[in-house]
Amino acid sequence: MTLSDPTPDGRFGDFGGRFVPETLVPACQELEEAFIEAWADPAFRAELDGLLVNYAGRPSPVTECPALSDELGLRLLLKREDLNHTGSHKINNVLGQALLARRMGRNRLLAETGAGQHGVATATAAALLGMECRIYMGEVDVRRQELNVFRMHLLGAEVLTAMSGSRTLKDAINEAMRDWVATVESSYYCLGSVMGPHPYPLMVRRFQEVIGTEARRQCQELIGGVPDVVCASVGGGSNAIGLFSGFADSDAELVGVEPAGGAAVGRGVPGVVHGSASYLMQDEFGQVLEAESISAGLDYPGVGPEHSYLAATGRARYESVADDEVVEAFQLLSRTEGIIPALEPAHALAWVSRERVALAGRTVLLNLSGRGDKDVGQMMEILS
Amino acid sequence: MTGTGTVESALRTRLDGGGRCLVPYVTGGLGGDWTSTIQAVAAAGADVIEVGIPFSDPVMDGPTIQAANDRALGTGATPPGILDSLRGLDVGVPLVVMTYYNIAYRMGLERFASTLADSGVSGCILPDLPLEETGPWAEAADACGVETILLAAPTTPDARLPLICERSRGFVYGVGVLGVTGVRSELASSACTIAGRLKAVTGRPVLVGVGVGTPEQAVEVSGRSDGVVVGSAVVQRMLDGAGPDGVAALVSGFREALDSEFQTAASHQGRISS
Numbered sequence: 001m002t003l004s005d006p007t008p009d010g011r012f013g014d015f016g017g018r019f020v021p022e023t024l025v026p027a028c029q030e031l032e033e034a035f036i037e038a039w040a041d042p043a044f045r046a047e048l049d050g051l052l053v054n055y056a057g058r059p060s061p062v063t064e065c066p067a068l069s070d071e072l073g074l075r076l077l078l079k080r081e082d083l084n085h086t087g088s089h090k091i092n093n094v095l096g097q098a099l100l101a102r103r104m105g106r107n108r109l110l111a112e113t114g115a116g117q118h119g120v121a122t123a124t125a126a127a128l129l130g131m132e133c134r135i136y137m138g139e140v141d142v143r144r145q146e147l148n149v150f151r152m153h154l155l156g157a158e159v160l161t162a163m164s165g166s167r168t169l170k171d172a173i174n175e176a177m178r179d180w181v182a183t184v185e186s187s188y189y190c191l192g193s194v195m196g197p198h199p200y201p202l203m204v205r206r207f208q209e210v211i212g213t214e215a216r217r218q219c220q221e222l223i224g225g226v227p228d229v230v231c232a233s234v235g236g237g238s239n240a241i242g243l244f245s246g247f248a249d250s251d252a253e254l255v256g257v258e259p260a261g262g263a264a265v266g267r268g269v270p271g272v273v274h275g276s277a278s279y280l281m282q283d284e285f286g287q288v289l290e291a292e293s294i295s296a297g298l299d300y301p302g303v304g305p306e307h308s309y310l311a312a313t314g315r316a317r318y319e320s321v322a323d324d325e326v327v328e329a330f331q332l333l334s335r336t337e338g339i340i341p342a343l344e345p346a347h348a349l350a351w352v353s354r355e356r357v358a359l360a361g362r363t364v365l366l367n368l369s370g371r372g373d374k375d376v377g378q379m380m381e382i383l384s
Numbered sequence: 385m386t387g388t389g390t391v392e393s394a395l396r397t398r399l400d401g402g403g404r405c406l407v408p409y410v411t412g413g414l415g416g417d418w419t420s421t422i423q424a425v426a427a428a429g430a431d432v433i434e435v436g437i438p439f440s441d442p443v444m445d446g447p448t449i450q451a452a453n454d455r456a457l458g459t460g461a462t463p464p465g466i467l468d469s470l471r472g473l474d475v476g477v478p479l480v481v482m483t484y485y486n487i488a489y490r491m492g493l494e495r496f497a498s499t500l501a502d503s504g505v506s507g508c509i510l511p512d513l514p515l516e517e518t519g520p521w522a523e524a525a526d527a528c529g530v531e532t533i534l535l536a537a538p539t540t541p542d543a544r545l546p547l548i549c550e551r552s553r554g555f556v557y558g559v560g561v562l563g564v565t566g567v568r569s570e571l572a573s574s575a576c577t578i579a580g581r582l583k584a585v586t587g588r589p590v591l592v593g594v595g596v597g598t599p600e601q602a603v604e605v606s607g608r609s610d611g612v613v614v615g616s617a618v619v620q621r622m623l624d625g626a627g628p629d630g631v632a633a634l635v636s637g638f639r640e641a642l643d644s645e646f647q648t649a650a651s652h653q654g655r656i657s658s
Contacts (some may be wrong), residue, residue, distance in 0.1 A: 017517055017656075018514065018517060019485055019512050019513060019517055019538060020443075020512060020514060020516075021443065021444045021511050021512055021514070021535070021537070021559075021561065022511075022514050022515075022534070022535045022537040022539075022540060022548070023537035023538070023539050023559060023562065025514045025515075025537075025539075025540075026539045026540060026541055027539065028542075047627070059479075079605075095617065107517060123545050159633060164450055165440065165441070165454075170441065174442075174443050177561075178442040178444075178446070178564045181443070181444065181563055181564055182562055182563035183562075184539060185539070185562070240646065250643030269490075271486050271489060271490060272485050272486045272489050272512070273441055273486055274441070274443075275512075277489075279422070280486075282486070282490065283492075285461070285463050285464070285490060286439070286486045286487045286488075286489065286491065287439065287440040287457065287485065288440045288441050288486070315588050323614075345476060
């Protein structure tokens with residue numbers, strides 16, 4: 001374990017906590033106890049590990065990128081979370097939470113989704129374990145990610161369109177939380193990122209630490225040590241925390257890459273929304289601003305509390321990239337390495353590409369958190 | 385501050401007379417005449433008035449209050465603007481603000497508390513600030529004499545209820561239903577249950593809100609509670625453009641229903657015992 005654990009009240013420094021309506025407090029307490037108990041239970045861990053290997057296809061490889069490395073003048077390694085079943089890192093967390101839900105006697109999974117990756121993963125786990133599943137998705141995202149909506153339907157999930165506010169991830173979370181307030185006795189809220197009230201930021205990190213643990217070992221084998229730079233895109237920040245966890249105690253520089261239109265760490269100030277205190281894009285009065293990103297998965301004005309903590313302590317730094325840089329990076333990786341990335345990890349690649357001079361000669365490990373199949377329709381429009 | 389504050393005193397006055405308390409909720413900044421609505425609602429028999437400060441992401445609120453929030457924010461309502469309008473607004477009953485924690489957090493807890501006090505606001509409800517997180521805010525509020533009202537929910541375990549009641553000031557807000565704010569066709573059985581559970585462990589006034597939308601429902605739950613908070617039904621009237629008089633008419637309906645059920649019985653009892 002290389003990242004520090006939060007305090008018993010869920011604090012990472014000044015961030016985190018459990019800011020939810022009283023109705024949900026007992027559910028959070030129950031979840032915390034259940035998670036601690038399950039995580040310490042070898043049988044639970046064995047079942048989860050079994051699913052990660054035999055169902056999700058772990059471990060995911062680390063891939064060298066000779067052509068692109070040449071072009072950028074550095075050594076680029078990709079952690080291939082895009083090769084997981086359902087196409088992203090989200091499955092790691094969802095399998096853990098779905099098993100936990102079953103253990104807690106809950107038969108209904110409730111989740112929000114932005115790009116649809118977490119929704120698809122949750123619907124998949126629900127199908128696998130024979131559970132009911134309801135996914136909230138903002139209207140804007142339902143339109144730009146219609147393929148994932150169809151996938152969720154195929155998997156037997158009910159997809160509800162969030163029509164409030166900016167009609168993106170933030171509002172999908174609002175609707176999911178409202179549903180949870182009403183159905184807390186029967187539903188399990190399967191949150192998709194390292195955010196929300198305690199214990200979610202810690203629990204989701206635990207389920208994503210497999211990324212960093214594997215990558216650390218793989219880097220040792222591949223390059224005989226740790227990379228100079230470890231980078232990942234950050235919306236809520238689960239893929240980044242997962243990867244960072246394997247390198248926090250090393251000399252590697254940790255870099256989170258946010259979309260310019262949703263740069264909670266870069267442009268935000270501390271605030272409280274969706275259950276925890278963290279950096280948040282908000283106006284002078286505390287109204288949450290609407291994020292604007294090409295990527296539905298990163299279109300979120302907040303960020304997980306542990307990222308705020310890592311930023312505040314200086315252990316990680318956070319950069320941002322613009323949409324047009326992302327579009328370029330999306331094409332760059334497709335063309336040079338034959339890997340079509342999701343728009344989310346294309347953010348991290350866009351940063352690497354932009355900073356190629358500063359990064360010259362260094363080894364960079366990038367979390368390729370998802371594959372781009374879901375984005376080709378949107379990219380076809382953008383590039384036509 | 386452990387003494388009886390302004391909010392609790394106002395409620396006790398009603399309860400001592402044998403009646404039940406009525407706390408209507410008005411969205412601050414909604415329409416040009418919302419302060420007139422507050423005055424009209426006070427005149428129509430409110431014991432305390434809850435003034436909502438709109439927040440962009442109200443997770444405890446259903447469609448009606450969300451719509452009111454959006455409309456108010458869309459027309460430029462801000463927390464300081466709303467509090468400014470309340471300053472010097474003498475309505476004869478205490479005002480409590482309901483908003484979400486980030487509004488207070490952004491302004492700074494001390495500054496928010498002192499601004500409430502300066503604006504003549506007596507209490508505050510922050511539905512996303514549960515007992516464990518309430519410390520820093522409650523301290524700031526206590527220092528300014530602002531009564532922090534905590535919520536208890538149908539899911540709150542028995543062992544936790546007294547802790548909530550002990551830290552709550554003004555009254556204890558029993559959440560009547562497993563769900564967000566909004567009018568339901570019938571009163572949930574959980575409304576009377578939470579009222580009974582709270583009354584069993586506290587001497588503070590116990591009001592039930594969320595899912596109390598008609599005078600009949602208010603009377604029903606007030607058989608167990610000390611009264612009700614009525615939010616979405618009032619706000620829906622505001623959204624419908626009923627104006628101060630129209631909203632006041634609705635509130636009068638609640639007042640009369642509660643009085644005919646409880647006030648009469650109490651004064652009748654009072655006559656017998658005296």
